[in-house]
Amino acid sequence: MSRKFDPGVAPHFPPQLTVTGVMQQVLYALLPGIIAYTWFFGPGILVQILLAVIFALLFETLMLKVRKLPLKRFLGDWSAVVTAVLFALCLPPLAPWWIALVGMLFAIVVAKHLYGGLGQNMFNPAMVGYVVVLISFPRVMALWLPPTSIASHSLTFGEVLNTIFTGSLSLGLSWDTISEATPLDAIRISLASGRMVSEARQSPVFGDFGGLGWEWIANLYALGGFWLLWRRIISWHVPVMMIGAVVALGLVAYLVDPGSNPVPLQHVFSGALVLGAFFIATDPVTCCTSNRGRLIFGVGVGIITLSIRSWGGYPDGVAFGILLMNMAAPLIDRYTRPRIFGH
């Protein structure tokens, strides 16, 4: 009375995590930041996210078909959605709809699938998409809004949609009246015209440390980031070293020349530093895999970001920092291989 069984290979253990699970948790962790963003800057960002997600899924489907890969399995991994959301969070809230189209074309088709698809891409797709639109369309990418609390005109949802889809403002509005420089831009412009950082900080766009509104968004991104750390989706190495490098170098610069350098905390709470540190630089595919490698990677991104902010041609440098370090990651991995047990 014997019984037959199907074979299987060890370990006979349910897996603890799935790729889909990783991606979904990253999205959950972004929610507080997105809510804060909407709260401070209006519903434009939600439209950007929606557009980017739609284009991302369209291009993903197209490329999966071309590459003859199973649609359900790969669309179901949510990786394209994560790319889209991270990309959209870098856009000005009123950017025209085709910005998302162009960005996702380069992110999903070029940076991701032409390099071999999920897990094979050398560069972070969201950052490739962002840098392409930033360099190609500098004018529209510079039209930022002030926080709604200090805005002279608060846009209705209809006006937001109209602007995004027609590219023009509603009657009676002009970009001069509704747009406002970001805090990083404000410092740049102010320094360029020979004023001190402290004078630039008189502008209403500044809050306690960084930009008004921006610092709260950064706080909530960090909250999401801590949750990812606690869930072991990301490791501490990249965010700590990246922010640490910016603070350390920023402090040196500030102590040497407080007139033309902001206090280091302002660097942390403006621009994309916190978002980049917890959500983008930590992208496993394009980051280093060993912990020692991640330390170097994080420091590298931090140094490049601060250098571009201080001396480069762009107000923020997180995206460039990440892409440049993506390039260095395989080499860093090669030289930070841990010593094997017993060797």
Next chain:
Amino acid sequence: MMHIDHAEQARNAGEQVHHFHGGLHLRHNKKISCETPLERTPLPGLLIVPLLQHYGPEAEATVKTGQKVLKGDEIGCFAHLGGGYVHAPSSGIVQAVARRPISHSSGADGWCVVIEPDGLDQWKRLEPLTDWSDADPALLRQKIRNSGIVGLGGAVFPTAFKTDEAIRQGIHTLILNGSECEPYISCDEMLMREEPDSVILGARILQQAIGATRTVIAIEDQMGVVNRALKQAVESAGDDNIKIVKITTIYPEGGEKQLIQVLTGLEVPTGGRPTDLGLLCQNVATATAVAQAVVEGKPLIERIVTVTGNGIRKPRNLVARIGTPISDLVEQCGGYTNDVARLVLGGPMMGYALNSDANPVIKAANCILALTQSDIRPSQVEMPCIRCGECARVCPAVLLPQQLDWLIRNQQWDDAADSGLADCIECGCCDVVCPSHIPLVEWFRFGKSELRSLAVERKQAETAKHRYEARDARLLRIKEERRQRMEEKKRAIKDGAQKQQKLAEAIARARARQDRNE
């Protein structure tokens, strides 16, 4: 200097608890099988005793069909790794020596001695050695070899080989491994709880057999009852050289190399053995088998088996004869539940799935694990690696599994070997944490077997090359010798001709002189 420090550190094994890299906190699931005391499995209708129950090639049958055997009689023997035997688990008639499924990880059939028990369960004449403490260590090791004892933790490496090696290399500390780190398995825990005296006795005999001066018994920090039982047994044995150490339960802390690292802070060098550090590691159940072999003269014919899992109605530990069909054990545990899906020999992390429960209990069978569909991984949907590095974080051998996987798939064997493929202990940690559900361990097993066959091929090629070169050299030498001989001959001929000429000249001169004189 470094070396002396290491030696000192090894000598202090167990004085301080260290850590190893990676590992996993797994759900223990051991309680379910520890609630009922040990019970013997009744004599089955047929005993199927595989001749491969040890590390290495099969033993050869020493009995023939129709032959009568007594319990404990030798029925097979092998010569490699110092040699050893397989014994009859009960008295009866040999019904066949045939190929049967043998519960080997390869899944292949193997030669078995099939015995029909006569029900008398009559022992052969036993030769107990009650005054073992006065015995010659060599005699103790001989007993171990003759009793067919192998590592009962699952690796089934012949114990006598390890003890002989210990004598050759000279060791100071015996480590008894009582930290069964795989979930579900509780046979060692039950053994230490119910027969602590026999474990301690085994430890003392082994210590004498290998010339060690102390013993460290490692148990998990969750085994409170075991700790008390062993301490009491040590006390009543009155041996001050046995120390019980509780170690943190992190899978795979019971792996030999990991355990040694936890107890000493030292790493067994790659390609080396614990004896290189002056240590010998044995499972607690092996120690008990040694005690029985020496003090009672009984060979290894039974072991404790944990029968457990959500697919078993009444999980428990049984003392089963080697050769008993696994289905008999399951039946004694109330049979399967309705949703049983997989039968595993060993634990969930490293055990192998059986095709059938008709397979016999073997010396390696520490656990029979019946799992339901929800316990095992759903039909594997593999995703591409996203390089998250979790596998490297948990790897106790400090390897980069995702890198190895890539090298193996691309058949870059030299790079894979350089990246430490051979150092993989197949613990399965990387596999369990992989979000892409890549069957990493399966790839590593494949890669390791490729490396081994590649090594054999290379050795053969090397031998062939040596032979070819030797032949070339030989031919060259022969040619040279021939040439030299020829030259000598030529010279000789030339010399001969000169001599003849000189002779002729001399004769001519003589004749001329004669002519003148005449």
